[in-house]
Amino acid sequence: MSLAAEQPVLRELLRAHAADFAERFGPGPRPRVFFAPGRVNLAGAHLDYNGGPVLPMAIDRGTFVALRPRADRRLTLASTVESGDCEVDLRRSPSRTGTWADYPLGVAAELVRASGPQCGADLLYGGNLPIGGGLSSSASICVATAFALDRVWELGRETLDLVHAALRAEREFVGVQCGIMDPYAIGFARPGHLLWLDCKDASYAHLPVDPAALCIGVADSGVRRDLARGDFNARVEQCAAVFARLKSLAPQAQCLRDVPAAVLNDARAQLDALHARRARHVLSEVERTFAMRAALEAGDLAEFGRLMAQTHASLRDDYEVSTPELDCLVESALERPGVYGARLTGAGFGGCCVLVLAPGARAGLAEHVQARFEQRFGRRPRVDFFQGDRGPREIEL
Numbered sequence: 217m218s219l220a221a222e223q224p225v226l227r228e229l230l231r232a233h234a235a236d237f238a239e240r241f242g243p244g245p246r247p248r249v250f251f252a253p254g255r256v257n258l259a260g261a262h263l264d265y266n267g268g269p270v271l272p273m274a275i276d277r278g279t280f281v282a283l284r285p286r287a288d289r290r291l292t293l294a295s296t297v298e299s300g301d302c303e304v305d306l307r308r309s310p311s312r313t314g315t316w317a318d319y320p321l322g323v324a325a326e327l328v329r330a331s332g333p334q335c336g337a338d339l340l341y342g343g344n345l346p347i348g349g350g351l352s353s354s355a356s357i358c359v360a361t362a363f364a365l366d367r368v369w370e371l372g373r374e375t376l377d378l379v380h381a382a383l384r385a386e387r388e389f390v391g392v393q394c395g396i397m398d399p400y401a402i403g404f405a406r407p408g409h410l411l412w413l414d415c416k417d418a419s420y421a422h423l424p425v426d427p428a429a430l431c432i433g434v435a436d437s438g439v440r441r442d443l444a445r446g447d448f449n450a451r452v453e454q455c456a457a458v459f460a461r462l463k464s465l466a467p468q469a470q471c472l473r474d475v476p477a478a479v480l481n482d483a484r485a486q487l488d489a490l491h492a493r494r495a496r497h498v499l500s501e502v503e504r505t506f507a508m509r510a511a512l513e514a515g516d517l518a519e520f521g522r523l524m525a526q527t528h529a530s531l532r533d534d535y536e537v538s539t540p541e542l543d544c545l546v547e548s549a550l551e552r553p554g555v556y557g558a559r560l561t562g563a564g565f566g567g568c569c570v571l572v573l574a575p576g577a578r579a580g581l582a583e584h585v586q587a588r589f590e591q592r593f594g595r596r597p598r599v600d601f602f603q604g605d606r607g608p609r610e611i612e613l
């Protein structure tokens with residue numbers, strides 16, 4: 217389905233969301249509705265916070281926000297997919313609640329900090345993106361909130377500014393030490409393109425992809441680990457620690473991505489095995505990511521996919537963020553002809569795998585992966601096929 221043909225589907229979903237809003241918040245003026253996509257990442261796994269290049273693509277599933285201004289200075293946040301509402305006074309700095317509401321709350325606090333208290337609003341969140349599944353549901357909700365509040369409060373901020381408000385909310389208010397990839401991937405998405413983002417200087421370029429040649433699948437392991445946030449922050453700290461050691465041997469390096477592979481090889485004996493493995497993933501992934509861009513530009517999807525599968529092996533063995541369920545999804549997808557590559561996407565520790573395939577390879581793929589997975593784990597995982605998408609936007613109903 218082309219993006220143009222998707223729009224009526226999205227509008228229908230948002231109409232239903234606006235109706236849910238009226239049910240939750242009562243009669244009154246019709247709410248304005250906004251959408252921000254999620255993303256898959258095809259190359260550059262765990263490179264953003266190491267200053268490396270990444271290659272994400274926004275997908276046509278994401279966060280819905282319905283919003284109606286209030287006469288007072290209160291902000292009410294509710295959700296159709298998460299439990300627990302939250303109400304705050306915009307004249308006071310909010311405290312963390314430890315719930316889903318921290319993401320939008322952190323963004324609202326960021327915008328208020330920079331522009332002063334604004335009018336209150338009732339917001340209802342929803343969406344069609346698996347939550348906590350590695351498809352960037354958290355950046356999606358943050359960017360959607362930044363975009364929606366910017367429009368309703370008429371702040372006139374640039375996309376880059378909104379992306380950074382989303383990022384600061386997640387890092388400073390929620391407390392996840394994430395890199396810049398996810399909000400950039402969502403904020404700067406362009407349909408029919410992947411985003412090549414160099415996380416060292418945040419420069420980016422849009423690389424065209426031909427939907428007639430390449431299709432994106434997502435297989436969801438169904439595993440959600442509460443520990444993921446702690447495990448993720450631990451990887452960030454391990455990379456910072458190994459970079460601190462290697463920097464004395466590579467004084468020009470500004471981040472782990474800059475350390476030459478030869479320096480790591482020579483230093484291996486002085487590093488503990490875990491840190492050496494983490495650095496080996498990062499440096500090999502930097503090389504693979506450049507090679508994947510070259511393969512994409514040369515139209516060599518077989519090579520692109522081969523490198524993706526190598527990334528998964530590196531994430532499993534050196535970075536240790538895979539799970540048996542994710543490995544099974546990758547292995548079974550790769551058994552099918554026409555599947556170029558597969559790997560876990562997002563942080564790992566559960567969540568989803570992204571599959572890159574020839575459009576003709578869709579037939580029977582989901583059934584095959586589901587059957588293989590069911591043999592081992594006794595349940596059938598979801599397998600979906602996604603289109604690329606544009607960035608956050610208001611939807612006219």
Ligand code: GLA
Pocket residue numbers: 257260261262263264265350352394395396397398562563564
């Ligand atoms: C999570 C983080 C991103 C990135 C990926 C791994 O999605 O939010 O910043 O580090 O993991 O590539």
